[in-house]
Amino acid sequence: MRRSEIRGHLLDTALRLFNLHGYHATGIDLLIAEAGVAKTTLYRHFETKEDLILAALERRDEQSRAEMRIFVEHRASEPYERLLATFDFLEASVRDKQFRGCIFMSAAGEHKEAVDPVFRAALMHKRLVLAYFEELAHAARFSEPKRIADTINLLHEGATAIAQLTRTAEPVRQSKRMAASLLSEEARAAKEPSARSEGAEQQASNADRA
Amino acid sequence: MRRSEIRGHLLDTALRLFNLHGYHATGIDLLIAEAGVAKTTLYRHFETKEDLILAALERRDEQSRAEMRIFVEHRASEPYERLLATFDFLEASVRDKQFRGCIFMSAAGEHKEAVDPVFRAALMHKRLVLAYFEELAHAARFSEPKRIADTINLLHEGATAIAQLTRTAEPVRQSKRMAASLLSEEARAAKEPSARSEGAEQQASNADRA
DNA sequence: GCTTAAATATACCGATCTGTATCGTTTGAC
DNA sequence: GTCAAACGATACAGATCGGTATATTTAAGC
Known part of the structure; x- marks a missing residue:
């Protein structure tokens, strides 16, 4: 491996292990063993484990947002359809065999204090x-x-959370349908601005069902 | 403290610390110090840390579901309104100063393998x-x-996840409004069964907005 | 009140944690 | 080709991890 690639390789390995086992459960020794790198090398690139986590999250942040943009822009041309296409991107992520939930939510879940740099x-x-x-x-x-x-x-967050537990992509498809319903309702309400007050719609359409 | 209360006190202390710091980050030594109990006592009640976690989750599961039932049944009498009242219960939970996200999602996030008893x-x-x-x-x-x-x-899951990050109850109120909108739409569609095929509603109400 | 089980305090175990020190080897830039 | 910087390997430091052993004190039930 070329030296210029080591840092990225370390971050990719770290992200893989963080995703598999979590942050606290992923030890430095396992990381360097998986990366095939000496401990000295790791600590030449990152001062502490926390720095490694932060660098890994930053890398993943940029990667995943860029991937989402590309996916969405290729999938649909109209902005409205692109909003819904974000769910298709999410579905592809969830269908990945290695999917274990959103690594950013996991990071916040393991570093719960609002001032924590990882949070x-x-x-x-x-x-x-x-x-x-x-x-x-x-x-x-x-x-x-x-x-x-x-x-x-x-x-998105709801679908991701449920998919993390059920290990299926169905919650994502459901959330897309919900999004489509809500957005079309938004569009309908926009061109037909009624004076109906908010909060009054719940009991009206209730009793006379079934 | 009476001996019969020790087990429950240990579980409550554990739940408090798990919520504050997470599962891996909560050590046995901290737990017994916070509970004011000897280590021998802890291990007389629970064989391993994992057993403690499982017992704590079981306790919390029963507690929180019973609380939700009571809250919801007192808040509303009609089933339809009770569905929406579950969001009020969630909002109360999120408004708690100690709220740091759902401890069950955190548990799954730190124990990611589907066969893990905690998961x-x-x-x-x-x-x-x-x-x-x-x-x-x-x-x-x-x-x-x-x-x-x-x-x-x-x-619910979406609102909880976002509230965990934003530390506000607004996502819960928003999700309740979304629920009200979706349920009323469900009711409307139920009594007016059109032949409109599914999946065709997204592009129809798009172009002619604004 | 006696007995017995359970509490306490403390010392300890081996493993693992993050991080450092040492030293010999390799690599890339000039 | 030289040389400095980065690499690998290994040993180690000090703290903490989950869990055990021992010995003493406390408290509940008959």
């Missing part, structure tokens, strides 16, 4: 993903792109 | 919560209570 790195990634959703929602000319982005984001 | 315990809890949602959806006379329960469940 903050995870939060930053989620903010950037959310910003991409908002960008798409804005391009799709939604009147409240922030709220639309929050909606997509919530469905 | 299975977390999965079992989620199945039981889902069963409760289905029970409510059935009582609310939805034609597909399983699917409705999946919908509520996905919104």
Whole structure:
């Protein structure tokens, strides 16, 4: 292995092990054994384990967001369809045999204090993903792109969490259907602005079902 | 402290620390120091740390589901409203100062292998919560209570995940609004059974917005 | 009140943790 | 081809991990 590749190889190995076993459960000794590298080499590239984690998360953040952009842009051309195509990207991620949940959520779950740099790195990634959703929602000319982005984001996180437990992609497909329903409802409400007050719709359509 | 209370006290202390720091990061020595108990005592009640984790999760599973039932049944009387009231229960949980995310998701996140007893315990809890949602959806006379329960469940998980990062209850309120919208749409579609095929609704309501 | 089980305190075990020190070997840049 | 920097291998440090052993004190049930 060429020396210029070692750092990236270490980060890739670390990400693989973090995904497989988690952060605390992944020891330095296992990491260097898997990477086929001396301990001295690891600590020449990263001062501490935390620095390694932060560098790995940063690498993965950039990778995954770039992959999502490319996937989505190739899958659909219209912004509205691209919002829904983000679920197809998520589905592909979840279908990966190695899928064990979102590594950023895992990172935040193992570093729970809000001031922890690892927690903050995870939060930053989620903010950037959310910003991409908002960008798409804005391009799709939604009147409240922030709220639309929050909606997509919530469905993504819910599907990811459930898929982590069930080990199936079905929650992702379901969340896409929910997104389609909610977005079409948004569009319907936008061109037919009724004076109906919010919060009154729940009991109306209840009793007379079935 | 009376001896009969020690086991419960140990489990409560363990749950508090697991919630604060996670499972791997919570050491036995810290646990017994916080509980004010000798190490011998801990190991008389639990054979291993894993047994302690499993007992703690079982305790919390029963506690939280019982609390949710009581909260929901007191908050609303109609099954349909009770489905939405589950979000109010979630909001109360999230507003707790000590909220650091769902401990069952954290447990699964730190014990990622599907055969791991801790992972299975977390999965079992989620199945039981889902069963409760289905029970409510059935009582609310939805034609597909399983699917409705999946919908509520996905919104719960999404809101919980995002609240874990943002440390606010807003995602929960948003997910409740999304649930209300989706359920009312379900009800509307139920009494007006159109022949519109599924999957065709996404591109229809797109171009003519704004 | 006696007995017995369970609590306490403490010392200890081997393994593992992150991180460092030493030293010989290899590599890449000039 | 030289030389400095980076590599590999290994040993080790000090702390902490989960868990055990021992010996003494406490408290609950008959």
